[in-house]
Amino acid sequence: MEKKLELSIVMPCLNEAETLAICITKAKRFLDNNQVEGEIIIADNGSTDGSQDIATSLNAKVIPVEEKGYGSALKGGIEAASGTYIIMADADDSYDFEALLPFLKELRAGNDLVMGNRFKGGVEKGAMPFLHKYLGNPVLSFLGRLFYKINIGDFHCGLRGFSKEAFYKMDLKTTGMEFASEMIVKSKLNNLSITEVPTTLKPDGRTRKPHLNTWRDGWRHLRFLLLYSPQWLFLIPGILSILIGFIASAIIISQPIVINNIQLDIHTLLYTSSLVLVGFQFIVFYALTKVYAVENKLLPKSNRYNKLFKYLNLETGLIIGVLFVLVGIALSYYGLNIWKHSNFGELNPSETLRIVIPAVFTILLGMQIIFFSLFFSILGLKNKA
Structure with a gap:
């Protein structure tokens, strides 16, 4: 009989050839060093730079997702995951895939959603744009706490963990960047337990511009918070x-x-x-x-x-x-x-x-x-x- 997988590490991917290999390697190292039965899933959203071949060569599971969008890619990868728990993070090497144990411990303790808090763990110089660090994240996180009474300090941390059962209870609908806000709001509205752990953020390893658009995606997050309240x-x-x-x-x-x-x-x-x-x-x-x-x-x-x-x-x-x-x-x-x-x-x-x-x-x-x-x-x- 195959062992039941405890953890699935899901990374959304759209042309991440520069950093994908190091992210997968770090994730594998975490699973091996901590003796965790798990898998690594690359939710590919139509990469054209050979990201799929890199993931396959490192024995990661590639899940093609046709519908475009950050939320769409993650949903496709999460639905294909076999683990009891899911930990998701971007494949740009800005998050430390070797430091996932605090998330897994909180999930094992029975929490439904475990959020990373970059402001408590540390944001390296140049890792977060000025507007994101001092305006976007603080304001949107404050509104989230005010509207929904959620005691979370970093609403938009891309590193987070949750149980597969909790994911289905959330019944997430959005397909873009606001997927991150919807996950927290839906967890609260469905009375799921939410906690957070400190995590770090360093400058990503890509030479191209990030997919995130400051004003467009910031507005989408704000619009979501308002419409759901x-x-x-x-x-x-x-x-x-x-x-x-x-x-x-x-x-x-x-x-x-x-x-x-x-x-x-x-x-x-x-x-x-x-x-x-x-x-x-x-x-x-x-x-x-x-x-x-x-x-x-x-x-x-x-x-x-x-x-x-x-x-x-x-x-x-x-x-x-x-x-x-x-x-x-x-x-x-x-x-x-x-x-x-x-x-x-x-x-x-x-x-x-x-x-x-x-x-x-x-x-x-x-x-x-x-x-x-x-x-x-x-x-x-x-x-x-």
Whole structure:
């Protein structure tokens, strides 16, 4: 009987002939020196420089992956892996494949995802571009911790380990560089255990430019973090917009606001009332994004999600929406009476617009609530089935 492999070391590869051999040699040395039953997998994404032949000559397992992208290559290699645990890292000789034992120990201890932290282990001079070291990584890692409550200091370390079982639970979908962020976020959302160990980073051994594009790939990571956290992207800005708009509108309706000889009156009221409508749209997009993400298995379904359809239903929305419309009609009638008393002549805009603007606002808000409730109830049909 063949021994069950404990570890698969997976390297994504796209024209890495300059450094691939040394990475494979170091990985083999780690397996031999630590008596680990393992394999080395090269997930080749269409190399044209002979990388495949180098890997084959060193007895590494080459897995051709046709779909382009960092995430695609890694998924192809991981799915072909036979090990209980996976450790992945780039094949550019920037990570030390002989120093994988801390990762393996944490995996053996039962952790689902083990992240490397380059800032704790040490970044050699010239190993990380200035913008990555002092702006990109710190900012994106901070946002990841803020949005998802993940206590990880280096979100974008390319050296990380996880169990094969945990990988399937993550159900990763992205194909590009944002694959690295998705792995951490999905681990958290699926309640997998995450830890980190110090690791080092040295300048890679390639003479060509790296595949990573600072601004394009940085934006893809940021976009992913925002889209997978609709609470921060839509809900919180929506609530703040409604609160600010409603409070300011309520004050201006009662009387103009004067700040340092600057008077905020009915013209400002148009903007503050619009801010409430914009805030409501943000909350609508939060709900729709949440439904789309869950129903397409981008986010796991939770008890709170199921309650969403219990409280946000067609009947409730129609009642609230109709009430707002009726209030708007009543205010419009009151404004019409004021106009009637002046024999439909000239009006004092400062007085009448304090009634007309809230009237138009409540009618618009009521209609939006009605339309949103109808659409949301259609989305909820699948949930109720």
